[in-house]
Amino acid sequence: MGAQDRARLMMGARLLSALLPVTCGLLGVLISNLPVTLFGGLVPPPLLGFIPIYFWCLVRPDLMTPAVAFAIGILQDVMSGGPPGIWTLSFVVAYAVIQRQRDAFAGLAGVAAVLGFATAALIVCATAYFTTAVYYWHMSPLGPIVGELAITVLFYIPGAFVIGSLHRQLVGPLRSDF
Amino acid sequence: MSNNSWKIARRSNAQLPLVIVLALAVVLVLLGKAQSGLFDRARMRITDWMAPTLESVHAPIQAFNRWVASADELFVVYRENLELKDENARLKQWRNVAVVMQDRVRHYQQMLHAVPDPDINSVLARVIGRASRPFLQTMILDAGESRAVKPGEAVVDSRGMIGRIYLAGDHTSWVILLTDLNSRIPVTIASADGKTATLQAIMTGDNTAMPLLDTLQQVVTLHAGDQVVSSGDGGLLPPGLAIGTVVGDGDTARVALLADPASSEDVEVLGFRKPAEVLPATTQNQLPAVAAGLPPAAPPQPAPAPAAAPAKPGTPLPQMPRPAGNVSAQAQVPGPVPGGNE
Numbered sequence: 001m002g003a004q005d006r007a008r009l010m011m012g013a014r015l016l017s018a019l020l021p022v023t024c025g026l027l028g029v030l031i032s033n034l035p036v037t038l039f040g041g042l043v044p045p046p047l048l049g050f051i052p053i054y055f056w057c058l059v060r061p062d063l064m065t066p067a068v069a070f071a072i073g074i075l076q077d078v079m080s081g082g083p084p085g086i087w088t089l090s091f092v093v094a095y096a097v098i099q100r101q102r103d104a105f106a107g108l109a110g111v112a113a114v115l116g117f118a119t120a121a122l123i124v125c126a127t128a129y130f131t132t133a134v135y136y137w138h139m140s141p142l143g144p145i146v147g148e149l150a151i152t153v154l155f156y157i158p159g160a161f162v163i164g165s166l167h168r169q170l171v172g173p174l175r176s177d178f
Numbered sequence: 179m180s181n182n183s184w185k186i187a188r189r190s191n192a193q194l195p196l197v198i199v200l201a202l203a204v205v206l207v208l209l210g211k212a213q214s215g216l217f218d219r220a221r222m223r224i225t226d227w228m229a230p231t232l233e234s235v236h237a238p239i240q241a242f243n244r245w246v247a248s249a250d251e252l253f254v255v256y257r258e259n260l261e262l263k264d265e266n267a268r269l270k271q272w273r274n275v276a277v278v279m280q281d282r283v284r285h286y287q288q289m290l291h292a293v294p295d296p297d298i299n300s301v302l303a304r305v306i307g308r309a310s311r312p313f314l315q316t317m318i319l320d321a322g323e324s325r326a327v328k329p330g331e332a333v334v335d336s337r338g339m340i341g342r343i344y345l346a347g348d349h350t351s352w353v354i355l356l357t358d359l360n361s362r363i364p365v366t367i368a369s370a371d372g373k374t375a376t377l378q379a380i381m382t383g384d385n386t387a388m389p390l391l392d393t394l395q396q397v398v399t400l401h402a403g404d405q406v407v408s409s410g411d412g413g414l415l416p417p418g419l420a421i422g423t424v425v426g427d428g429d430t431a432r433v434a435l436l437a438d439p440a441s442s443e444d445v446e447v448l449g450f451r452k453p454a455e456v457l458p459a460t461t462q463n464q465l466p467a468v469a470a471g472l473p474p475a476a477p478p479q480p481a482p483a484p485a486a487a488p489a490k491p492g493t494p495l496p497q498m499p500r501p502a503g504n505v506s507a508q509a510q511v512p513g514p515v516p517g518g519n520e
Binding site for chain 2: 033034035036037044045065066067069070073074077078079080081082083084085086088089092093095096099125128129131132135136138140141144145147148
């Protein structure tokens with residue numbers, strides 16, 4: 001393999017690793033916003049798009065920039081059908097908090113790591129709830145948003161496992177060469 | 179020193195995009211408030227694009243939901259069967275009453291030459307998707323603008339009204355449910371015993387299973403079991419669509435909906451357009467005065483050359499020239515006299 005081929009391969013790998021977080025985020029939004037309800041609509045959809053934001057904001061913030069969080073939030077707004085901008089603002093606010101407390105969040109392990117994600121998801125849901133309350137000037141019932149928070153935290157455990165595997169397989173080794 | 183300044187510079191570089199993105203997000207919310215249909219076109223494009231997948235995915239998921247729902251129904255099926263038989267017998271009696279009443283109403287309408295109800299075009303559609311999110315409760319239908327479905331039209335199933343069309347794409351449409359936070363429907367409340375007069379109210383969704391009733395009058399008495407139907411005010415929805423019954427909830431009144439959006443499979447989209455009111459032609463023979471048996475008014479006389487000074491307030495108006503011919507006693511009834519209330 002010549003030097004030119006190797007450089008081309010490295011460039012492709014760099015692009016792939018840069019696109020992986022945003023692709024995972026957008027894919028998570030698409031999956032969680034499929035207009036399909038299980039259990040008669042009793043189980044709200046999880047915020048799958050937020051799991052990659054949280055994960056890569058801690059692990060590789062250079063791959064999960066505020067602009068990427070913004071783009072994932074916009075797709076969440078488009079797909080969820082709610083008032084425009086609510087989820088975008090919530091994701092970006094949570095991103096800001098995670099970025100400021102990055103050392104505290106990144107140092108957690110095991111159950112504490114799940115609780116750390118639950119805190120970040122709580123910021124997302126609380127921001128969305130209060131922004132919507134101001135938007136409509138009406139406090140909507142807490143039940144659905146609490147259910148969404150709970151199901152999102154529940155999905156974080158397998159979600160973090162999948163994303164962690166992808167990161168180790170694709171992003172980690174590739175970026176380590178640079 | 180130099181190391182410290184590098185850190186500050188790096189920090190400011192890293193924070194700047196976040197501040198900009200945060201500001202953009204706030205602007206997006208404000209923009210969305212000003213123009214709520216900001217993402218509508220994108221939403222409909224994506225939904226149209228996903229429609230074939232949704233249709234194929236919908237059947238197995240529906241079967242799964244039915245299976246889950248039927249698991250706990252097995253335990254109450256015997257008792258429920260007895261209750262249904264009893265209810266069926268009572269409904270048959272009510273059906274007979276309704277048929278007799280319908281005939282009587284038709285007869286009265288013929289006698290009174292009542293204006294017939296406007297025609298309603300309906301489009302049968304299948305539910306291909308549902309979404310129950312914290313801030314939006316919706317369902318997706320497999321009919322769009324290609325089948326003349328338009329935003330604002332009522333969506334009903336065999337039991338009653340479910341919601342209204344919110345967005346209409348080419349082949350799909352989104353329905354905003356009556357329970358959704360954005361739903362507001364003008365309704366009429368008819369008392370169950372038929373003894374008290376009907377009331378007008380606004381039914382507002384608040385993301386709970388039973389929407390709120392906001393009566394326009396200050397003091398009203400609502401009874402549990404009162405019937406709630408669409409009033410047709412505003413001309414968007416046909417009047418008389420069955421919606422639900424009143425239930426008390428502390429100080430507030432709510433509506434227990436007849437339809438169950440979670441289980442509806444086939445629905446009807448009612449294309450209701452109130453026909454524009456046709457004004458009578460203004461020919462002389464059809465003037466109200468002629469219709470009342472009075473002679474037609476004389477054409478206006480040209481005004482005298484010098485313009486009269488404007489009348490002071492309280493001054494009696496000058497007498498108008500009377501038309502020739504006999505004036506009936508009814509026509510001589512004096513009008514309101516200026517200053518007559520003194």
